Amino acid sequence: MAEEDLRQKRLNKIERLREAGCNPYPERFERTHRLNEACQLEEGTEGVRIAGRLTAFRPFGKLSFGRLQDIHGSMQIAFQRDLIGTETYQLIKKTIDIGDFIGVEGEVFRTKTGELTIRVAHHEFLGKSLRPLPEKWHGLQDRETIYRQRYLDLIASPESRERFLLRTQVIQTLRRYLDEHGFQEVDTPILCNKATGALARPFKTHHNALNMEVFLRIAPETYLKRLIVAGYDRVYEMARCFRNEGMDPSHLQDFTMLEYYAAYWNYEDNMRFTEELFRFMLETCLGSLQIEIAGETIDFSKKWKRVSLREGLLEETGIDVDECPDADALRERISAAGIEIEKAGTLGRGALIDSLYKKTVRKKLIQPTFLVQHPIDLSPLARRSDKDTNLTDRFQLVVAGWEIVNAYSELVDPIDQRNRLEEQAALRAAGDDEAMELDEDYLLAMEHGMPPISGWGMGIDRIVTLLTGQDNLRDVVPFPLLKNL
RNA sequence: GGGGGCGUAGCUCAGGGGUAGAGCAACGGCCUUUUAAGCCGCAGGUCGGAGGUUCAAAUCCUCCCGCCCUCACCA
Known part of the structure; x- marks a missing residue:
């Protein structure tokens, strides 16, 4: 009243x-x-x-x-x-x-x-x-009001204004760097027939005019690669993506991912480019290659560490995945090491490696680290490594225990791709609703011929969260989704 | 979904069985150098919601709603 x-x-x-x-x-x-x-x-x-x-x-x-x-x-x-x-x-x-x-x-x-x-x-x-x-010197403190009425937070809090301005600047800087390096910015569908390009559950909706089920994209990957087929040699998209999964401080269902694809590059070229891109972004936006996160100095100026998934796991858990040729052997080693993994019995070898990594290694990777060489069954769109056909030429950039970038040499062989997607389809049929769907339309594009490609994706919300010293994605998204009142 | 915490004036917060409190904002005044202006005065409340226990509930109990953290799930 x-x-x-x-x-x-x-x-x-x-x-x-x-x-x-x-x-x-x-x-x-x-x-x-x-x-x-x-x-x-x-x-x-x-x-x-x-x-x-x-x-x-x-x-x-x-x-x-x-x-x-x-x-x-x-x-x-x-x-x-x-x-x-x-x-x-x-x-x-x-x-x-x-x-x-x-x-x-x-x-x-x-x-x-x-x-x-x-x-x-x-x-x-x-x-x-x-x-x-809101009151003038404590400002707005109530988290719920901050999220529901972000305009009040932005009016009241200089820190919040700075944070959101930095978000814009980071995005502008990334665009500028890519533009200056010959990339074309493009837009690909958000509403689509198939949710592909990542392993995740999509949001479903209904298209009235065409009377069909459609999905919100989980990644722009396969459309961007179709554009490489079309003759673009470097493309990128600042892509809003949607994944119908759990919500926590490092996962939002509606998030922004920058993806780019460069023809004729492999993942090594891409790692070099990533380091240069980060150097430019950090110097432009922060004027420094060192940032403070939770009391720790993260130093981007030194050569970033490279750790293979196998090395990381060996060092942290003593388990050598190369000595565990199948899921059963690995499961035994994991339980012998006293590590508990939920639903371990239902996971394949690759998924076990991934769970083990997330549980033990990832949170220890504080300084910028390229984690390389992931198992092939976790990477259905990545190129099989020439050195080890069970691995992919893939890298992730991990900072402060957060996965920031995911990239690889792209799979461009349409026959290998078909086999890999058929394996995914089998997993799907067996009840894994995050497995990828067989996408004939994408295979058709591939069969028209693709050059060597390396692709790259970065969580914009995550990098901005780190750069602004926050620990929750919601603090760099103006209007995070909350329940109806 | 499990566990924990929180919800009191528009905002920031006290109060934790016995008459609902302060500061800011508002409202009525005074003031030509403030920047958290100051001073005098005045008003503002279904204490998240619904039940229950009690002579008496903001306070204790149960359920519900919302937010945060955490675990689980998850690029």
């Missing part, structure tokens, strides 16, 4: 403004500067017109200070009774509220405390608010 009371008082102010001939919701306002530009101006500059949300108001009898703010910056404004007249001054004091959008025109001056300020000659209400803002 108190809030409703407050709202009513503000509605009354709107009426009062209308009676005084002021439109509380005008059509436009001509600015001469943005706030972050205006606060760089010379003292004495006249006719400066700025606009923003009023986030503070400190009235005195004949002089009032306010602050206009937007995502990029803020600037102080001052209303002087003797300049704008008693009537106007009183109307402002009676009708203005913290939270209102205001436009002002005036001269830049310096206050006694030395702050550049606009001395308001004219002002306009640009958007009256009806609701109060």
Whole structure:
């Protein structure tokens, strides 16, 4: 009721403004500067017109200070009774509220405390608010409100503004780097017939006009590779993807993945490119190759470690997967080592290796590490290694125990691909609903011929989470999905 | 889905069986240099919801809703 009371008082102010001939919701306002530009101006500059949300108001009898703010910056404004007249001054004091959008025109001056300020000659209400803002120095603390009403968090928290601006900058920087290295940005379908390109459960929906079941993509991979068939030699997509799996601090169902594909590269070329790309991104966005995460300095400047899945497991668990030629042998070794893996009995050898890795090795990989050479049955779209046909030429970049990048030399042999997808289809038929579907349309494209390719995918939300020192993806996604109230 | 924590004024938080509290914001005043402005005054609550125990419940119990953490599931 108190809030409703407050709202009513503000509605009354709107009426009062209308009676005084002021439109509380005008059509436009001509600015001469943005706030972050205006606060760089010379003292004495006249006719400066700025606009923003009023986030503070400190009235005195004949002089009032306010602050206009937007995502990029803020600037102080001052209303002087003797300049704008008693009537106007009183109307402002009676009708203005913290939270209102205001436009002002005036001269830049310096206050006694030395702050550049606009001395308001004219002002306009640009958007009256009806609701109060969060409290001014603790800001918004309630996680639920932060997520449900992110706009309040962004208004109240400079850290949050910085974090989301950095997200944008990271994405821009990645685009720029790829653009400058001959990649074409493309868009491929989000709604599609088959959910492929990764091992994950998709979201299903229904297409009314075509009366068919469609899926939200889990990865853009097979479409991007079709474009390589078409003659593109380097493509990328900033791809929103959807996976109908569990939700936790490092998994969201709706997330952003950057994928690129480069013809004529292998995964070694791709690792080199990845290091250069990261160096550029970190220097551009952070000005440093070292970042602090949970009290640890992560150093991207040194040569990144390379660890094969086999080496990592051997070191951490003492288990040599090469000595376990099949799932049964490996299962025995795992239980002999006293390690428990859920549903171990139902997993194949590759899946066991993967579970074992996630359970023991991954969280120990703090410094940037290329984890290489994954079992072939976990990588149905990756090229079989020439050196060991049970392995793929694949790498993941792991930082702070989080998988950030996944990449490989792509499988371009249509016959091998068909066999591998048939194996997946068999798993699927046996009840594994994350196994990949046989995708004839993709095989048809492959059979028209593909060059050597190396592809790459990075979780944008994850890298931004790390770079901003957060530990939950939701803190770098403006509006994470929550339950209905 | 299991386990744990949390939910009190618009916001930030106290209070943990005995009359519902503070600061900020709001509202009425004073104030020409504030920036967490200051001072005086005033108002604001179905204590997440529904049951129960009790002479008495924000407080104890049960269920439900929401959020967070964790485990499980999972690129």
